[in-house]
Amino acid sequence: MTPEQFRQHGHEVVDWIADYWTRIGSFPVRSQVSPGDVRASLPASAPEQGEPFSAVLADLDRVVLPGVTHWQHPGFFGYFPANTSGPSVLGDLVSAGLGVQGMSWVTSPAATELEQHVLDWFAELMGLPESFRSTGTGGGVVQDSSSGANLVALLAALHRASKGATVRHGVRPEDHTVYVSAETHSSMEKAARIAGLGTDAIRVVEVDGDLAMSPGALRQRLARDVARGYTPVLVCATVGTTSTTAVDPLAELGPICQEYGVWLHVDAAYAGVSAVVPELRALQAGVEWADSYTTDAHKWLLTGFDATLFWVADRAALTGALAILPEYLRNAATDTGAVVDYRDWQIELGRRFRALKLWFVVRWYGAEGLREHIRSHVAWAQELAGWADADDRFDVAAPHPLSLVCLQPRWAADVDADVATMTLLDRLNDGGEVFLTHTTVGGAAVLRVAIGAPTTTREHVQRVWTLLGEAHDWLANDFAEQARE
Ligand code: PLP
Numbered sequence: 207m208t209p210e211q212f213r214q215h216g217h218e219v220v221d222w223i224a225d226y227w228t229r230i231g232s233f234p235v236r237s238q239v240s241p242g243d244v245r246a247s248l249p250a251s252a253p254e255q256g257e258p259f260s261a262v263l264a265d266l267d268r269v270v271l272p273g274v275t276h277w278q279h280p281g282f283f284g285y286f287p288a289n290t291s292g293p294s295v296l297g298d299l300v301s302a303g304l305g306v307q308g309m310s311w312v313t314s315p316a317a318t319e320l321e322q323h324v325l326d327w328f329a330e331l332m333g334l335p336e337s338f339r340s341t342g343t344g345g346g347v348v349q350d351s352s353s354g355a356n357l358v359a360l361l362a363a364l365h366r367a368s369k370g371a372t373v374r375h376g377v378r379p380e381d382h383t384v385y386v387s388a389e390t391h392s393s394m395e396k397a398a399r400i401a402g403l404g405t406d407a408i409r410v411v412e413v414d415g416d417l418a419m420s421p422g423a424l425r426q427r428l429a430r431d432v433a434r435g436y437t438p439v440l441v442c443a444t445v446g447t448t449s450t451t452a453v454d455p456l457a458e459l460g461p462i463c464q465e466y467g468v469w470l471h472v473d474a475a476y477a478g479v480s481a482v483v484p485e486l487r488a489l490q491a492g493v494e495w496a497d498s499y500t501t502d503a504h505k506w507l508l509t510g511f512d513a514t515l516f517w518v519a520d521r522a523a524l525t526g527a528l529a530i531l532p533e534y535l536r537n538a539a540t541d542t543g544a545v546v547d548y549r550d551w552q553i554e555l556g557r558r559f560r561a562l563k564l565w566f567v568v569r570w571y572g573a574e575g576l577r578e579h580i581r582s583h584v585a586w587a588q589e590l591a592g593w594a595d596a597d598d599r600f601d602v603a604a605p606h607p608l609s610l611v612c613l614q615p616r617w618a619a620d621v622d623a624d625v626a627t628m629t630l631l632d633r634l635n636d637g638g639e640v641f642l643t644h645t646t647v648g649g650a651a652v653l654r655v656a657i658g659a660p661t662t663t664r665e666h667v668q669r670v671w672t673l674l675g676e677a678h679d680w681l682a683n684d685f686a687e688q689a690r691e
Contacts, residue, residue, distance in 0.1 A: 215259045222263060223295065226271075227278065230661065234638030235279045237272065244273040280661040281640035283670055286448070286476040286610075287658030290510035293570035297563030298510060308557050311545035312537045318546055321348055321561035324568070328515055331573055332481035332501075335494040338517035340546070345521045347551040348560045349514040352475035353393035355500035356442065358528070358552060360384065360397045362498065362518060363440035363469030365527035373527065377402045383436045385409050385427065387419040387454065389447040391473060407439075416605050417452035417647075419443060421459055428466045440469040445490050446477025449645040449654075450604035450612050453477070453489050460495020472499045477608055478515075479507040483577045486584065489607055497523075506609075506658050508579060509567050513560055525550045583609035583657045586667040590655060593671055599678045603647045609657040612647060615678055621685050624651040633677050640670045 207215070247269045277288045308317030325346025329338045338344045349355040364372045367382065384407050386394050398408055409431065412423040428438055441463050443454040456472065463470040472478075472493060478501025480486045493499065498518045503509040518524045529550035531540065539545045549555050568576070587609040594600040594613055603612040617626045628644065628651055635641055643654050653674070657667060 211259075218259070218263060222266060227661075230276055230279050231281070233271070233274075233276050233279065235276050235281045235641035236635055236638070237275045238638075239273045244269060275641070278659055278661060279641070280659060280663065280666040281670065282659045282662070283655045283657060284641045284643040285654075286505045286656050288504060288511055289506060289508045289658065289660055291508040291567060291570075291660055293566035294508060294510045294513075294563045297566035300566075301559040301562045304559060306559050308559055309549040309555050310535060310537065310540060310547040312539045314559065315545075317557075317559045317561065318548055320559075320565060321548065322346070322546060324561045324564045325515060325517065327568065328503075328564075329517060331568075331576075332478070333484070333487050334481070334499065334517060335496070335519065337494075337519040338499065342519075343521065344517060344519040345546070345551075346515060346517040347548055348512075348564070349500070349516045349552060350512045350554075351393075352391070352473060352500045352502050352514050353396065354553060355498075355514050355516040356391070356393045356471065356473060357397035357400055358516065358524065359442075359469070359471040359498040359500070359518075360394075360401050360403075360440055361527040362524040363471065364401060364403075366469060366520075366523045367437055367439045367467075370526060378437075379403045379407055381435070381437050382407050382439045383409055383431050384439055385411055385424060385441040385468070387411050387413050387417075387444070389413055389417050389419075389449060389452055390442050390444055391448050391475065394442045394473070403439075413452070417447065417450055419454040419459065421455060421462060424459060425462050428462065428468065432466065438466055438468045440471055442471050442473055443496075445472055445474035446480075446608060448476070450647060451477060451606065451608050451610045452604065453607060455492065456490060456495060457492025460492045463495065469497045470495055472496045474499060474501045475514075476502065476505045476610075479503060479505070479576075480580050480584070480608055482507075482573060483580050483584075486580070486608070503564060503567070506580065506583075507567070507576060508571060508660060509563055513564055521551075528552070579660070580609075582664075583662070586662075586664050587611050587655075587657050589664075590657070590667055590671055597675070599675060599682075603650075603652040611655045611657075612645065612652045613655060613674070614647070614650060614652045615674075617682065618685060618689075620689060626681060626685065627651040627653065630674075630677050630681055633681070634673055637673065640666075640673055642670070 306314040306317055308314050311318045322340045326339050336342050382403055384398050388410055409427050412420050414420050431438055443456055443459050445453050481490055500516045503513040503515055504511040540547055591602050591606050591611045594602050599616055601614040603614040615627050617623045631644055644651055645654055
């Protein structure tokens with residue numbers, strides 16, 4: 207493809223995306239295909255000869271779109287959001303066009319320095335501690351996901367706890383312990399497995415009634431493990447748990463971690479970016495105790511996957527765990543020690559120029575635009591919780607400090623509540639206008655309404671509430687009729 211052909215077809219693709227965004231609300235939110243449908247519409251073998259670009263574009267509509275669940279749809283309320291936006295896509299396009307591989311400073315100084323700078327901007331925008339800035343002892347880096355960031359944090363913590371011994375001798379799974387709660391994201395357990403600790407190293411700390419990690423229980427477990435000769439490595443505190451957005455109390459957990467010399471990692475994958483709004487920062491009070499912190503701009507900050515913002519307070523622990531310098535990567539800049547080589551801050555060697563999309567996003571929206579994005583979702587979530595509170599068909603199942611509301615439908619005593627709730631969910635999602643997911647709270651099925659798609663407005667939140675009520679009425683009547691028969 208020549209540059210001129212690229213110009214022509216590039217315009218066509220941008221038009222296609224713009225058209226998609228314009229009509230996105232007309233699609234059923236969840237893909238309607240059955241397993242195997244997408245593959246069945248593809249030829250068995252790759253094309254022998256190149257095809258006209260128009261054929262590829264046509265197949266986006268014919269093959270791809272039917273198999274897409276529309277995460278940017280205004281009726282998408284499932285999981286946590288996965289935002290994208292015009293500036294993010296354009297930043298990614300430039301990154302793809304430049305095609306640089308930013309593993310070392312020397313392989314493209316702009317890729318490294320823009321990333322350092324943008325991460326410093328975000329640390330400031332979110333009111334994160336000075337120690338996280340590149341000008342202090344720490345620094346920020348873009349990771350592929352918070353799951354990856356959790357693993358990297360654990361490796362750094364192991365390096366510190368073992369005084370560097372893991373690099374030469376590996377981990378001692380029988381000695382090391384890691385602290386989570388039952389609400390911690392599963393990626394932390396996966397990280398313990400990948401790091402070679404295994405699940406036996408994991409201690410599940412009790413939670414309180416709001417599903418937040420109990421500081422008293424953490425202290426007890428640490429004391430018991432230390433007395434038995436274990437070396438506690440890392441405590442994973444979550445700001446905004448996956449199920450319900452519970453918030454572990456950093457200000458109380460932090461001093462305990464310091465007392466026991468344990469690395470405090472804060473997993474704020476979804477909720478962290480809310481700290482761009484000053485009045486929401488109280489949720490993260492105590493963040494200055496954190497040794498590391500992760501949040502996903504690709505969830506709720508208008509930036510396309512992947513864009514995990516990860517900070518450490520002591521970069522030496524991270525690079526101590528991960529730095530490796532084979533001869534073929536040696537260069538004068540690295541030898542001076544004056545530059546950051548981001549390959550030493552992550553699992554992979556190669557890395558894309560992801561800072562570009564973050565830079566485009568923050569420059570297009572400005573800090574005020576980002577705050578407005580978060581503020582409106584939080585406000586609508588509080589309204590939704592208020593409507594549910596005032597309605598005897600639903601209970602609000604958990605605290606809702608941000609933009610997720612967990613709703614527990616009420617059913618007649620003779621109805622299996624979990625089955626009824628899941629039937630209600632299927633009915634809503636089959637309708638195609640909205641898409642929700644579920645979790646369990648206290649063992650009971652609840653509906654999660656996660657507000658955060660960039661196209662969602664207050665009217666869409668009103669609409670999902672209306673649809674919830676209608677589906678509840680319809681099902682409740684159905685159950686009552688069945689009972690009468
Ligand atoms: N941590 C928490 C608290 C999450 O809620 C999630 C995903 O929802 C993750 C980690 C994993 O995020 P990622 O998809 O970026 O790996």
